[in-house]
Amino acid sequence: MSGAGELRAKESDRIAHTCGMLRAFGVTVAVTEDGAKLRPGIVDSHGDHRLGVAAAVAAACAIEGETLITG
Numbered sequence: 001m002s003g004a005g006e007l008r009a010k011e012s013d014r015i016a017h018t019c020g021m022l023r024a025f026g027v028t029v030a031v032t033e034d035g036a037k038l039r040p041g042i043v044d045s046h047g048d049h050r051l052g053v054a055a056a057v058a059a060a061c062a063i064e065g066e067t068l069i070t071g
Contacts, residue, residue, distance in 0.1 A: 005033065005034035007035075030063065037061070038063070039063060040059065040065035042068045043070070044070050045071040047071050
């Protein structure tokens with residue numbers, strides 16, 4: 001995600017706080033000046049195509065690298 005710098009000037013710094021929340025859930029995320037980038041990884045869909053699709057969308061947003069979706 002980029003081009004979202006205005007989210008830093010709302011009621012709170014929404015980029016920083018959202019990334020902090022994701023980190024609390026164990027997500028690896030890199031904060032940028034105007035957004036954030038997910039890091040690639042290995043994701044298990046647990047046989048649920050909906051989770052697989054969600055993982056594919058997240059993988060498309062990840063910084064360069066390969067995401068493996070299993071299950």
